[in-house]
Amino acid sequence: MWKWLHPYAKADRAYQLCNTLLPYFAVITVVCMIVGWVWGLAYAPADYQQKDSYRIIFIHVPSAILSMGAYSSMAIAAIVALVWQLRNAELAVIAIAPVGACVTAIALITGAAWGKPMWGAWWVWDARLTSELILLFLYLGVLSLYHAFEDKKAAGRAASILAIVGVINLPIIHFSVEWWNTLHQGASITKFNTNAIDPSMFWPLMLNIVAFAAFVGTVTLMRLKNEILQREKHRPWVRQLLNRG
Amino acid sequence: MIRQHSYWQLFSAVCKKDLQLAFRQRAEIVNPLLFFLIVITLFPLAIGPEPGLLARIAPGIIWVAALLSTMLGLDKLFRDDYHDGSLEQLIASSYPLPLTVLAKVVAHWIITGLPLVLMTPLFALLLNLDTNALIATVLTLLLGTPLLSFIGAIGAGLTVGLQKGGILMSLLVLPLYIPVLIFATSAIETSTMSLDYSGQLAILGAMLVVAILSAPIAISSALKVSVS
Numbered sequence: 001m002w003k004w005l006h007p008y009a010k011a012d013r014a015y016q017l018c019n020t021l022l023p024y025f026a027v028i029t030v031v032c033m034i035v036g037w038v039w040g041l042a043y044a045p046a047d048y049q050q051k052d053s054y055r056i057i058f059i060h061v062p063s064a065i066l067s068m069g070a071y072s073s074m075a076i077a078a079i080v081a082l083v084w085q086l087r088n089a090e091l092a093v094i095a096i097a098p099v100g101a102c103v104t105a106i107a108l109i110t111g112a113a114w115g116k117p118m119w120g121a122w123w124v125w126d127a128r129l130t131s132e133l134i135l136l137f138l139y140l141g142v143l144s145l146y147h148a149f150e151d152k153k154a155a156g157r158a159a160s161i162l163a164i165v166g167v168i169n170l171p172i173i174h175f176s177v178e179w180w181n182t183l184h185q186g187a188s189i190t191k192f193n194t195n196a197i198d199p200s201m202f203w204p205l206m207l208n209i210v211a212f213a214a215f216v217g218t219v220t221l222m223r224l225k226n227e228i229l230q231r232e233k234h235r236p237w238v239r240q241l242l243n244r245g
Numbered sequence: 246m247i248r249q250h251s252y253w254q255l256f257s258a259v260c261k262k263d264l265q266l267a268f269r270q271r272a273e274i275v276n277p278l279l280f281f282l283i284v285i286t287l288f289p290l291a292i293g294p295e296p297g298l299l300a301r302i303a304p305g306i307i308w309v310a311a312l313l314s315t316m317l318g319l320d321k322l323f324r325d326d327y328h329d330g331s332l333e334q335l336i337a338s339s340y341p342l343p344l345t346v347l348a349k350v351v352a353h354w355i356i357t358g359l360p361l362v363l364m365t366p367l368f369a370l371l372l373n374l375d376t377n378a379l380i381a382t383v384l385t386l387l388l389g390t391p392l393l394s395f396i397g398a399i400g401a402g403l404t405v406g407l408q409k410g411g412i413l414m415s416l417l418v419l420p421l422y423i424p425v426l427i428f429a430t431s432a433i434e435t436s437t438m439s440l441d442y443s444g445q446l447a448i449l450g451a452m453l454v455v456a457i458l459s460a461p462i463a464i465s466s467a468l469k470v471s472v473s
Contacts, residue, residue, distance in 0.1 A: 082466070137420040144416060148407050157470040158403050162417060165399055165463055169421050172452070176424040180431070 011232045014088045018225045025218040032211030040204035056114045058205060062212035064107040067135060070100030070216055074142070075167035078160035088224075090156030091231060093163055094146055095223040099216055101139035108132055127178040134173050138166040152231070255340050256348045263352035266325075273321065277314040277357050278364060284310040285368055296373040303372035304433035307382060311361055311390065312422050316415050318357040319397040322349065323405040323468065332405075333472055342468070343461035350398045350461070351391075358390030381436035385429035388449040395453075395460040396421050402467030424452065 008014045040058035074096040081089035111129060112122045123129065142159050149155030232238050250258070267273050288306045289299060326332040335345050365386055369379040400418035404410030432445035 134420050134423060137416075141417040141420065144413060145403060148404070148410075148413050154406070154470050154473060158467065161399075161463060161467050161470065162403060165421070168459070169424070172424045173420075176427045180427050 008088060009084075009086050011088060011228050011235070012237045015225060015228050018221045018228070022218065022221045022225075025214050025221060028214035029211055029218050032207050032214060036204055036207035036211050040201075040208060044201050044204050045198075050118060053114070053117050056110050057201075058208045060107060060110040060114055061205060062209040063103045063110065064132065065209055066212045066216050067100060067104035067107050067132065069213065070096055070103055070220075071135060071139070071163075071170065072167065074100060075163050078163040078167075081156070081160045082164070087153075087156070087231070088228065090160055091227040092220070092224055093142070093160050094156060095220050095227055096216075097139055097142045097146070097159070097163075099219050099223065101136060101143060103212070103216060104132060104136045104139060108136065127180060130180075131174045131177045134177070135170070138170070142166070250340075252340070252344055256344060259335075259345050259348035260352045260355075263349055264355060267352075267356045273318070274356055274360060277317045278360055280317060281310050281314040281361060281364070282368070284313060285371060289372075300373045300375070300378075300437070303369070303374050304378070304382065304430045304437075306372065307365070307368055308385075308389075308426055308430050308433075311386060312393065312419070312426065314361065315357055315390065315393045315397060316418065318353065319394075319401045319414060319418070320411045322353050322398055322401045323471075324410075327405045327471070332468065336465075336469060336472055342465035346398070346402075346464045346468070347457070347461045350394050350464070353398070354391045354394040358386075358394055361390060362386045375437070377439060378433055378437045381433045381442055384446060385432050385449060388446060388453055389425050389429045392425050392449065392453050392456050393422060395456040395464075396425075398464050399460060399467055402464045402471060404471075405468070406471035425449070428452075 008017060036058065041055050044055070044058075046052050046054070074093050077089045077092040077096065080086055081093060108129070111132070115124065115129075116122050142162050145162055146155045146159040149158060229238055229241075285306060288302070292298065292302075323332060326335070336342055338345075362383060365383050366379060369382060374382065397414075397418050400414040400421075401410075403417065404414045407413065428445045428448050432442040432449070435442040435445065
């Protein structure tokens with residue numbers, strides 16, 4: 001693990017890695033998102049009960065999944081940053097945090113828009129909605145803590161600690177809220193063999209999930225590149241890069 | 246690396262120092278209590294004095310007021326030590342920092358949490374709670390307020406080096422308080438229906454044990470970041 005990670009502790013190697021990965025993520029994002037959205041929004045059959053308004057699922061579910069996925073990757077980066085003292089991992093935490101917060105906000109807003117016609121209210125105090133809202137608070141906490149510090153080195157470490165504390169608490173929050181009140185339907189696509197969702201809707205949904213994941217990856221990589229450049233702006237290799245471009 | 250004192254001596258010395266400081270400045274103990282009392286007074290004024298309604302929402306009021314009033318004291322937890330440099334000495338000393346932190350948090354609970362628990366019968370009277378619910382409230386506060394101190398100390402450790410850490414700390418800490426709030430109020434609500442609420446108490450107890458074991462480590466690494 002260490003041998004494999006070690007080269008990327010150097011900022012210029014990490015920057016290069018970002019550059020190599022970025023086009024793949026970008027291409028997957030564009031292709032999957034176009035195909036997934038057109039398929040989901042135009043060609044997938046309408047639901048027998050919810051008619052066309054169910055189609056927001058193709059944005060709502062991927063963003064909800066990614067809101068948690070982004071938090072866990074942020075926490076993994078934070079653990080790497082604190083255990084191996086890798087500064088690039090700290091930068092990754094900061095690169096992911098706003099992206100994750102945005103995805104969480106998208107999930108909440110699309111959820112509200114879906115809830116209005118289906119449940120008759122923009123917002124209900126249901127378990128999943130509440131824990132998603134708390135997730136947003138945790139993201140905002142990490143972000144505001146980072147920006148409160150003058151010294152960006154300490155800021156990255158503090159944000160990492162908070163991200164780890166948050167990830168330990170997240171399951172507790174999730175289950176306590178679940179126990180507290182539940183109206184939201186359960187997950188439909190956890191068990192692949194006994195699918196609660198029809199294949200004609202399942203595949204475009206999968207495609208959209210992949211697209212969202214790649215999208216989060218793309219934006220994170222772009223932000224990480226910027227963070228590295230900003231942090232290392234006094235280094236010769238950055239100067240060289242800037243002079244060349 | 247010479248350790249002249251046992252760990253227990255260290256623990257009790259740090260604890261005693263903090264308690265002494267607090268008892269010399271009594272406002273530190275009294276103010277959060279007054280705040281708690283005033284918040285509780287505001288609710289009947291805001292929603293009307295009907296006894297049935299008050300008894301119905303009393304657990305929620307007491308617990309939200311408890312969350313807010315523990316937040317008041319948290320800001321002071323490490324700030325004075327940070328400003329006079331003794332925090333740096335505690336970190337630099339050869340004694341384990343998590344133990345020192347544990348002592349400070351325990352002292353903080355004795356100053357802010359314990360008076361709250363002892364005052365609860367009075368608040369219960371104001372809000373028209375019956376004896377059953379009163380016992381449940383006291384028990385949940387007894388298990389819950391130390392938990393609040395531990396979780397809050399993580400936020401206090403992270404923000405102690407900042408100029409305006411207070412409001413930021415509440416933003417960081419309050420979301421983490423939510424499970425405590427849920428289980429505590431649900432225990433009280435169950436007790437008003439004369440049902441068994443030992444399950445909720447057990448979960449609160451379990452969370453407290455986890456917090457005692459893991460929070461001091463998180464707090465000490467947060468303090469190291471803030472001091473460096």
